[in-house]
Amino acid sequence: MIARAVLVPIVARALAEDLEGGDLTTEATVDPSAEATAQAVARGEIVVCGGEVFKAVFAEIDPTLEVATYTADGAVAQSGDVLWTVRGSARSILMGERTALNFVQRLSGTATLARKYVNSVPADSTTRITDTRKTTPGLRVLERYAVRTGGAHNHRDTLGSAILIKDNHIIAAGGITRAIERAKTRGPHTSKIEVEVESMSELEEALAAGADIVMLDNFSPSNVDAAVALAKGRALVEVSGRITLERIAVLARAGVDVVSVGALTHSAPAADIGLDIRTAEIGP
């Protein structure tokens, strides 16, 4: 559940963007008293995501509209499956159609892609797939929800949630050991300390200095194996950067704990969902 205070402003901004000047076409052609029913329908196999957002879009246009859910978030829908319905004023429904679809196509697209990555992990593996902070500006909370809906995990939420020491932090601090020491001394005790390493020697230094998580940057397959062997039992091993669906099984079998995939949120194609509206002609 996304708190109303978090969800509504995102939805309201999107509606204002499209509707600030009203809906010329609908006002010109549709009588105010016309009623309609509409079904959001999958146009292909997708992982469904966005029921709450769909509902909020129509409520922020016209609170008298009635929305019902036919397919829960996280379920796999086949082409033709009804996901949600909305009924009430035809004008109100037509005004919200595009914005509602823009949200749920994007969220379901992310959930669907996340599911593909998760399904690429061998059944007996505990490797987890996570997102990154490469989210769409303004939509992080929704996209992270879509990632979870797809069965993947979230990485840290914000720069203020957890510590991840990258190359520039290491240079600025004067080395891995000093960076980790500073992070342990100054960072919150609730955060693990993750360090990005670029070589086996950096990995060794990070482990010796007490990193909780090591992120392997551009390691060759054999080096990934060696890194896992070295780190096992001392720190979690995360791999990131240029991850493809095909590499997931290899990384999982290598014993990598976490694979973080920026594409989940920055390059997921929109899922195909349509809104079939039935309006009745009014009067003579």
Added chain:
Amino acid sequence: MIARAVLVPIVARALAEDLEGGDLTTEATVDPSAEATAQAVARGEIVVCGGEVFKAVFAEIDPTLEVATYTADGAVAQSGDVLWTVRGSARSILMGERTALNFVQRLSGTATLARKYVNSVPADSTTRITDTRKTTPGLRVLERYAVRTGGAHNHRDTLGSAILIKDNHIIAAGGITRAIERAKTRGPHTSKIEVEVESMSELEEALAAGADIVMLDNFSPSNVDAAVALAKGRALVEVSGRITLERIAVLARAGVDVVSVGALTHSAPAADIGLDIRTAEIGP
């Protein structure tokens, strides 16, 4: 140019999303007095887009940072080309890295995809490629700019900008002719009237009723040819729906005036742009 009053709130929201709780890692590891320089660099061939946004991101963190532009919006950059630089407080630069990249990767991704579509139009054709209202919620103004930067055109901005009569409006109004009449009577005189048609007979009715633009929905190639023949000189012909790069040349040669492509904004993969930061270690 995007007005400051329009751009800054979008950037500020994105920063708040990531930085509301500060940057634990940077504050722990980087001295407040450390300086750095950073270069945004293309990691592949892309159409560059987002210089103003890049600048605004860093200004909304720390107005003392200095940003310079090396590659103009709309130019094609090759892998390794420097796009923009930023210099000043190392902490401030590290805090803005991800948000700045999230914007420019997305915008350059859209511009790059738009350019591909535009380049698929034969040189001697006047067919134009346009976006749709299938934009990312909250980012419409920026994505429409990216579409133009890629060389494509914008479709109507909002539901209040122009009239586009779709199937549900036609049903609600009681037919194409009546819908067009109502739109002419009630809509603003500054908007053309566009009508979506699903058959040759609907096309004929729309033309007879005085549509300015007809949008062909799911017409077969031969029907597209026939539609263009019928409409030429009477209305602009737009084709929309399931457009691929491969179809563009065919549609252009058929004489279609406009091809609108939702994928430009809903499914463009992020362009690969990195930020190479050089921080200096401070003191002993």
Added chain:
Amino acid sequence: MIARAVLVPIVARALAEDLEGGDLTTEATVDPSAEATAQAVARGEIVVCGGEVFKAVFAEIDPTLEVATYTADGAVAQSGDVLWTVRGSARSILMGERTALNFVQRLSGTATLARKYVNSVPADSTTRITDTRKTTPGLRVLERYAVRTGGAHNHRDTLGSAILIKDNHIIAAGGITRAIERAKTRGPHTSKIEVEVESMSELEEALAAGADIVMLDNFSPSNVDAAVALAKGRALVEVSGRITLERIAVLARAGVDVVSVGALTHSAPAADIGLDIRTAEIGP
């Protein structure tokens, strides 16, 4: 219907402006449990406008208040006619009285003035009266609605909705023909192209270059006649600037298609509407 996401922020800002510090008088003199009923009553002949806004004002103070509509937007009310009623907590009603009236007096004032202009158009004429972008900052969506409620039409909504080439655009582009060519090449295909002209020769150039609408700037009556004769069948003719009620019939009979009137939104006097509240004294 104005989307809730568009209407509520406007109303909420107005209430915050008046009520941020509470209502000293009401809190001091009225018991929290006191109930009241109130009637919004016309104090003269007006075109009614603002029912939805009236309702939203009281809902944004206290959602338990009940509002009923007695006179629909667009109807003509005579002095003494009840427009809307509100009942519930006396404190809540007293807190909203002024803000509610500020909105509906202004909107009804605009609707009433628009109706006067529309009624000045001879019955057999198709000339339409439109507003301009000379709206009150922050209230454009409501004022455009009031204009329509009065029976007039809207001009383009925003700078991003349609193309209107004025003298400075012409100078900057290097002439009318070039400005129109640029607009055709670069502007969206959904917008007509309107050009402001200051002489018969400019008019001829604009028509030759394919303007869809020509706006006559300070043309003498005889020149208006000549302009209409020249443009008829080639472009719509709009007249703007220093329009008075008295000129409307003349312009309509001259065959002008559109008369745009800034005064509709920038100088309409407030309509006289009062709120008659009946509170009961509570207890001893």
Added chain:
Amino acid sequence: MIARAVLVPIVARALAEDLEGGDLTTEATVDPSAEATAQAVARGEIVVCGGEVFKAVFAEIDPTLEVATYTADGAVAQSGDVLWTVRGSARSILMGERTALNFVQRLSGTATLARKYVNSVPADSTTRITDTRKTTPGLRVLERYAVRTGGAHNHRDTLGSAILIKDNHIIAAGGITRAIERAKTRGPHTSKIEVEVESMSELEEALAAGADIVMLDNFSPSNVDAAVALAKGRALVEVSGRITLERIAVLARAGVDVVSVGALTHSAPAADIGLDIRTAEIGP
């Protein structure tokens, strides 16, 4: 001076309203490198108001624009007088023209009307003209400033600023005396207590109960004289409701202390101010 934190959001909202979708015409016809200078010029005799707002509008579009003030707020300008100038990017200036004028025409209109009322007070009178809370939703702070700029005074700012007991408060409290007692007991000691009275007997009760200000509602001229005679030295006398310019001198000579005029803010016609822009054609 209006605090930046108060002024900028009002200006930014107005710009977003007009420019969210960019400026199609300017982007199509004006080169990005074109420069321009523009002069805001009075088109009639007006009291000037809005220099700070004019400046803020252009700064919130493009901070590189330079604005200069030629006529100070509060000065009387004659037709042709230059009020302010702005120079820089032609695109930026054209984008802000309408919004800037919408503000200053409205504010100068209010200041001009206020000045007319103030000038109607005989020279030897201390009667003051004030506004009311009948301001435009969202613009109260600016309109109150315009009223002062015109030489009139402000009434209480908000429901939380001072106590004004009206008929409904009196009924709810169980009489004038009890209402005043409650207000004295519960209201802040910094506020005077004003009471609206409808008859001589109510006036006597209000004075006896210690009202600081009495507002005469619909008193006949002779009753106004009697009321002033009764109240003089015990309370300030305010007259409100259906005030015209013609009544001011009469009321002043009767010794009324305050005349509050809703029309100053709810029905002031816009002042006529134009923006003369000089753009240079760029290149071949």
Added chain:
Amino acid sequence: MIARAVLVPIVARALAEDLEGGDLTTEATVDPSAEATAQAVARGEIVVCGGEVFKAVFAEIDPTLEVATYTADGAVAQSGDVLWTVRGSARSILMGERTALNFVQRLSGTATLARKYVNSVPADSTTRITDTRKTTPGLRVLERYAVRTGGAHNHRDTLGSAILIKDNHIIAAGGITRAIERAKTRGPHTSKIEVEVESMSELEEALAAGADIVMLDNFSPSNVDAAVALAKGRALVEVSGRITLERIAVLARAGVDVVSVGALTHSAPAADIGLDIRTAEIGP
């Protein structure tokens, strides 16, 4: 009653601050279908304040939650007393717990401290205790309400509500008399004029110039007596600065009209209120 348009944004901001990234723990450990009931309970003797805010917090997370009030604002609760209850989704309740408590502990803390000051005024005295503008940024409206709930009074709300001339205004104006004259001439007639004085001679000047209220700054006890003797019947006497509970009775007996206490809002310790939640384990 605080208007919904004023209250909801304050609550929504607080929730966004805590919940933008969701509630990791609750989402991980509590089933979405789990129900719970929770009681807000006093953990000591307090003056209760914040029922409306408590309700708004949970409504802005999840409108299906049901909140009931057991102890009214302003009542004294003993340790163990139930103040409010909330029931519904266990997840929703757990998500709002901290934010709801942060509000009501703070408001009840202020009300409790205000009550202590009020109770220190001897029973036969009319001296009133007021707050100051030393409120928590962003929470002024709520804290002023808490002050009234505790039985104390509010001072002026904002810089725009009433006139209070301090030392710097006096210096800038060129003396007390001139400052008061200017304030009388230029300020609104609804505001009393308060002047801060630092000596008996300043007090005399302020009274002579017609101050409505005099604020004694750092007067010795004997000087307070003398000041009251001098001012009685001519102006209200307010004492401010370094006020302790112990001084209240002395000041009251000296005949001081108003004692303003910054500590009410800037240094009130939080009241101890806990939320006892009963969740049921779900399923096997």
Added chain:
Amino acid sequence: MIARAVLVPIVARALAEDLEGGDLTTEATVDPSAEATAQAVARGEIVVCGGEVFKAVFAEIDPTLEVATYTADGAVAQSGDVLWTVRGSARSILMGERTALNFVQRLSGTATLARKYVNSVPADSTTRITDTRKTTPGLRVLERYAVRTGGAHNHRDTLGSAILIKDNHIIAAGGITRAIERAKTRGPHTSKIEVEVESMSELEEALAAGADIVMLDNFSPSNVDAAVALAKGRALVEVSGRITLERIAVLARAGVDVVSVGALTHSAPAADIGLDIRTAEIGP
């Protein structure tokens, strides 16, 4: 450094709260051209905090004001020490005085209290003092900064930053072991898992299930010792609830790793800081 996009909205809201209606007194008594200099001065021994906020307050009133820092955040100031100065328009300075002080008194108050707790930790101990989520609604980012400025540490920022399993989560999950398992399975790998325990047996279960941090709730001193002995080397030990300055040394010597203190942010008294303004009288 707090990002401008995060800091400015907090400051702007506070200013709007006080200045929406202007500053009646300053406008009445101080000439627009008057200049002033002001010094923020400590009135007692404090830990200074809020330099950036002080600067932002005045910049958001009037960007032409010049602010200089004399005492850095985190330094100890003695009574009379100058912290910051501001110079420029006397009106602008007077308008910002109260809001600026409201911020820095609160932040310095929190930093000063945090320092006291930190100084109570014996020199040879590594026990850290942290804040909690019991922050002032709307000011969390600033108060957490003040806590760090005082030398203490931050606990988790938001509900989305880290996992903290409390009694209700345990009940809902069906026991400590299951709650921890769920958290490990579902929570992000970047967060440690903290569990609140109420007895030695709960502690043992939490450690066995792999908690990273255990929070002891209401343990007696001897039980704290036992708990530390049991947990040492397996998990961090945090103590929370009813912490006083006096208990800190005892807890530190017992080997507790973390003591979290809600009072740092919910009950810190304001630090005493004054603004000494020197305005010059203008003209005759």
